[in-house]
Amino acid sequence: MIKVNGVTHADYDPAQKLSVWLREGLLLTGTKIGCAIGVCGSCTVLVDGVARRSCKVLLKDVEGADILTIEGLAQPDGTLHPIQQAFLDTGAIQCGFCTPGMVMSAYALLAKTPRPTRAEIRQALKGNLCRCTGYQQIVDAVLLAAERMRP
Amino acid sequence: MNDKPAFRNDGVAKVTGRARYTDDLSLPGMLHAVPVYSELPRAKLVSIDAAEALHLPGVVAVITAQDIPGSIKFGQIIKDYPTLADEDVNSTGDVLALIVAQTRDQAIAAIPLVDINLEPRQPILNPEEAILPGAEILHPFHGSNLANYHRVRRGSVETGEAESDLIIEQEFTTSRIEHAYLEPESALAVPRPDGVMEVFGSMQHPFSTRRFVASTLGVELKDVEVKTVPMGGGFGGKDDTAALVCARAALCAWHLRRPVKITYSREWSLRESYKRHPYKINYRMGLTRDGLIRSVRVRMVADGGAYCSVTPWVTWRSTVQCCGCYEVPHVQADVYGVYTNNIFCGAMRGFGSPQVNFAIEQLVEMAAERLNLDEIEFRRRNMVRQDSTTVTGQVLDTHVVSLQQVMDVVLAEIDYSTKRRNCSMGDPNQSEWYGIGFAISYRGMSLGAEGTDFNSAILSVQPDGSVLLETGVHENGQGSESAMLLLATEQLGLPPERLRYRLPSTSNIPDGGTTVASRGTIMGGGAVVNAARILKDIIIEMVKKNSDHAVVSFANEELLDANGSRIMTWNDAIRLCYSHQIYPYAFSVFQAPQVTWDERTGQGNAYFTWVYGCQAVELKVDPKTGAVTLLNMVAAHDVGKAVNPALVKGQFYGGMAMGAGYGLMEECVCSEGKVVPANLHQYRIPRSTDLPEMTAIIVENPDPNSPSQAKGIGEPTNELMAPAIANAIFRATGKRYCEQPLRIKL
Numbered sequence: 090m091i092k093v094n095g096v097t098h099a100d101y102d103p104a105q106k107l108s109v110w111l112r113e114g115l116l117l118t119g120t121k122i123g124c125a126i127g128v129c130g131s132c133t134v135l136v137d138g139v140a141r142r143s144c145k146v147l148l149k150d151v152e153g154a155d156i157l158t159i160e161g162l163a164q165p166d167g168t169l170h171p172i173q174q175a176f177l178d179t180g181a182i183q184c185g186f187c188t189p190g191m192v193m194s195a196y197a198l199l200a201k202t203p204r205p206t207r208a209e210i211r212q213a214l215k216g217n218l219c220r221c222t223g224y225q226q227i228v229d230a231v232l233l234a235a236e237r238m239r240p
Numbered sequence: 241m242n243d244k245p246a247f248r249n250d251g252v253a254k255v256t257g258r259a260r261y262t263d264d265l266s267l268p269g270m271l272h273a274v275p276v277y278s279e280l281p282r283a284k285l286v287s288i289d290a291a292e293a294l295h296l297p298g299v300v301a302v303i304t305a306q307d308i309p310g311s312i313k314f315g316q317i318i319k320d321y322p323t324l325a326d327e328d329v330n331s332t333g334d335v336l337a338l339i340v341a342q343t344r345d346q347a348i349a350a351i352p353l354v355d356i357n358l359e360p361r362q363p364i365l366n367p368e369e370a371i372l373p374g375a376e377i378l379h380p381f382h383g384s385n386l387a388n389y390h391r392v393r394r395g396s397v398e399t400g401e402a403e404s405d406l407i408i409e410q411e412f413t414t415s416r417i418e419h420a421y422l423e424p425e426s427a428l429a430v431p432r433p434d435g436v437m438e439v440f441g442s443m444q445h446p447f448s449t450r451r452f453v454a455s456t457l458g459v460e461l462k463d464v465e466v467k468t469v470p471m472g473g474g475f476g477g478k479d480d481t482a483a484l485v486c487a488r489a490a491l492c493a494w495h496l497r498r499p500v501k502i503t504y505s506r507e508w509s510l511r512e513s514y515k516r517h518p519y520k521i522n523y524r525m526g527l528t529r530d531g532l533i534r535s536v537r538v539r540m541v542a543d544g545g546a547y548c549s550v551t552p553w554v555t556w557r558s559t560v561q562c563c564g565c566y567e568v569p570h571v572q573a574d575v576y577g578v579y580t581n582n583i584f585c586g587a588m589r590g591f592g593s594p595q596v597n598f599a600i601e602q603l604v605e606m607a608a609e610r611l612n613l614d615e616i617e618f619r620r621r622n623m624v625r626q627d628s629t630t631v632t633g634q635v636l637d638t639h640v641v642s643l644q645q646v647m648d649v650v651l652a653e654i655d656y657s658t659k660r661r662n663c664s665m666g667d668p669n670q671s672e673w674y675g676i677g678f679a680i681s682y683r684g685m686s687l688g689a690e691g692t693d694f695n696s697a698i699l700s701v702q703p704d705g706s707v708l709l710e711t712g713v714h715e716n717g718q719g720s721e722s723a724m725l726l727l728a729t730e731q732l733g734l735p736p737e738r739l740r741y742r743l744p745s746t747s748n749i750p751d752g753g754t755t756v757a758s759r760g761t762i763m764g765g766g767a768v769v770n771a772a773r774i775l776k777d778i779i780i781e782m783v784k785k786n787s788d789h790a791v792v793s794f795a796n797e798e799l800l801d802a803n804g805s806r807i808m809t810w811n812d813a814i815r816l817c818y819s820h821q822i823y824p825y826a827f828s829v830f831q832a833p834q835v836t837w838d839e840r841t842g843q844g845n846a847y848f849t850w851v852y853g854c855q856a857v858e859l860k861v862d863p864k865t866g867a868v869t870l871l872n873m874v875a876a877h878d879v880g881k882a883v884n885p886a887l888v889k890g891q892f893y894g895g896m897a898m899g900a901g902y903g904l905m906e907e908c909v910c911s912e913g914k915v916v917p918a919n920l921h922q923y924r925i926p927r928s929t930d931l932p933e934m935t936a937i938i939v940e941n942p943d944p945n946s947p948s949q950a951k952g953i954g955e956p957t958n959e960l961m962a963p964a965i966a967n968a969i970f971r972a973t974g975k976r977y978c979e980q981p982l983r984i985k986l
């Protein structure tokens with residue numbers, strides 16, 4: 090059994106890659122594939138709260154786990170998560186192909202480190218490649234989200 | 241951070257994962273195709289035996305050149321590229337067959353079972369060898385291994401050298417680099433019941449794609465409809481290869497009468513897609529004692545690889561800008577684009593300028609050094625100014641020449657003069673070497689004499705007053721749709737939510753040319769502004785006839801008279817239009833002003849307007865390992881007018897980052913013609929920790945040549961950071977490095 094965005098699934102091939110299953114089996118195509126060998130971070134999802142590259146994970150390795158993908162981040166009524174909103178407001182999105190993975194890595198960071206420095210943000214996003222933005226506005230976005238998420 | 245929140249019409253879709261890129265689409269009955277490559281860079285194709293592959297479960301067909309109903313070869317300038325190789329193999333990126341199967345994995349499993357029989361031939365891998373007299377001709381129909389030759393002849397370099405007190409000579413080399421868009425190529429072709437082949441794909445030029453597809457299928461342009469979906473990055477790299485992938489998907493769909501998708505792995509993308517041209521550049525510069533450049537002699541050789549693509553256009557820009565942004569009275573430039581059996585090269589953000597700037601922006605500093613002048617003063621004495629004449633004889637008098645302005649802004653922001661004194665110059669007593677450097681450029685806007693330059697826009701107001709906008713500009717990820725929408729809202733006095741960008745299709749609007757050369761905003765924006773003017777004239781005329789009021793402006797969803805008083809609301813005006821059978825619909829084009837070019841002398845008004853930029857960098861070098869750490873990067877560019885400031889800054893940052901990668905880390909090595917890096921672990925692009933904090937300074941001198949007053953910015957940002965880094969490394973280490981990427985030898 091694997092839980093994805095709150096929905097439990099029991100019918101799958103344990104030898105399949107998580108990235109492929111999400112995209113082709115569950116049609117959750119927000120998780121992107123940029124390299125398929127674990128170096129670009131486009132396929133990042135949260136497995137029990139930890140950012141993982143889903144192209145390097147087999148379903149048998151996540152039996153019983155709780156998985157969160159980009160599609161599970163906004164409220165059911167469509168209200169964006171503060172990280173998503175901050176990406177929009179700071180201009181952190183260009184082609185958008187890296188965006189889901191970036192947002193998920195940022196989510197994992199802020200869960201652990203609610204007040205990160207710019208250097209800590211860069212460190213946390215090191216595994217997520219972006220060819221469009223030079224990361225500047227992505228770092229801005231994560232910082233802005235951290236501010237907005239403070240109680 | 242940005243003052244004004246960014247506007248993006250596609251932002252919510254992208255940040256929620258709902259945006260559908262090509263590979264995210266699937267259709268009932270869809271099949272998957274994969275390519276089979278040549279292992280040799282040059283060969284005769286003797287035979288392909290697919291019998292065994294066809295026996296594998298799920299495999300439906302193996303398609304080869306024999307199955308192409310239309311032309312096997314196509315190309316934007318020279319028709320030399322086979323959609324599938326038929327007799328001659330020219331590159332290890334050549335696709336010999338396509339395997340079509342129920343699933344992608346099944347198709348991939350069949351690749352090793354296709355039996356390919358190739359007869360090896362001697363490849364030519366060095367462009368200098370390819371242009372020696374007597375070299376074997378790689379494309380006999382073309383008659384030469386020169387894809388093109390361009391020149392500039394201005395004044396007399398003999399005279400210029402005679403007038404000079406100092407002559408310096410230097411060779412520079414640049415490497416082949418990969419665009420590394422995060423989304424690999426993907427295409428989905430759907431044979432429609434009405435006989436039209438519909439194509440979705442990750443491509444930056446839908447109209448070029450349509451030409452490739454129609455040529456391959458042997459059908460008319462009306463029989464192919466290319467629709468665009470979000471694209472995961474292009475940077476100039478999703479033209480030819482992306483169009484070929486679309487043509488191949490269409491070919492399979494044509495034969496099997498089912499939807500066919502081809503999605504590239506990163507490995508195939510790196511192997512087959514075209515790169516930025518590696519250049520060898522030899523300069524000889526004549527200078528007077530007081531620091532004036534009198535002459536430049538330059539020879540450039542660009543390795544175009546196996547196919548022409550847009551090599552003649554790329555090298556043409558290098559030719560026009562062969563002396564950088566400096567006034568030089570005597571110039572002799574010879575620029576060659578050469579065929580070899582390496583992976584082919586084509587458009588990449590910068591388009592022939594990053595190579596030249598890498599060289600010239602170091603050369604001017606080497607000259608200043610020899611003359612005991614500081615590098616700022618030397619540039620000031622030679623740079624183009626208002627009413628200067630360029631090396632191709634163009635007088636810069638139609639717009640504000642802001643080169644000194646952008647340079648001064650950057651140097652002040654980074655505090656260059658103070659920090660310059662702290663540079664290490666390889667001091668053996670320091671444990672860390674510090675350096676600061678900068679570079680400046682000018683850049684001709686849009687295509688220039690490279691191609692027909694126009695774009696079109698349609699504004700169609702619906703009966704409820706909402707507006708559909710469509711342009712011939714393609715969204716590459718840079719936010720061009722958002723910029724077009726903002727321009728339209730500004731013109732019509734409507735809030736963005738009253739407008740929608742219509743899904744562009746090649747069957748609905750005239751070919752607007754490719755979204756390359758940073759021409760999206762200037763050309764598409766020009767068309768939007770022109771269409772808005774026509775639309776407003778329709779409405780003004782109608783209001784005048786029916787109410788005798790003269791509308792002079794449109795603001796806040798209202799039509800206003802000369803006193804700024806409301807005549808009627810926008811919605812009422814539109815209702816009135818429809819009730820009088822006047823349709824608030826406007827189509828317009830923006831045609832770039834005429835440019836001129838004489839191939840023989842390399843003289844002419846090459847571009848209708850120019851942009852100016854400066855970038856600077858601080859860095860440190862570890863004297864023990866040679867490792868470079870970037871500390872700070874600053875850029876200023878004159879963008880004419882910033883339509884969407886946050887997104888304009890995004891272009892600055894992205895361009896600086898890519899330029900830093902070019903300077904320090906990127907090189908797509910070819911061995912025996914084959915691209916060596918297989919995936920992104922071997923082709924490294926900058927990560928968040930490789931880059932410093934950056935500052936983007938927007939300079940705005942509205943351009944009268946552009947109806948929207950805006951100029952392009954995608955490319956200028958990507959042509960300066962590598963030479964700025966080279967100059968900073970010189971001031972850190974005391975040594976010049978003339979090969980890109982810069983590798984410090986201790």
Ligand code: FES
Pocket residue numbers: 121122123124125126127128129130131132133142143144145
């Ligand atoms: S696709 Fe998983 S890391 Fe690149």
Ligand code: FES
Pocket residue numbers: 181182183184185186187188218219220221222422472473717
């Ligand atoms: S926005 Fe294009 S790769 Fe990050």
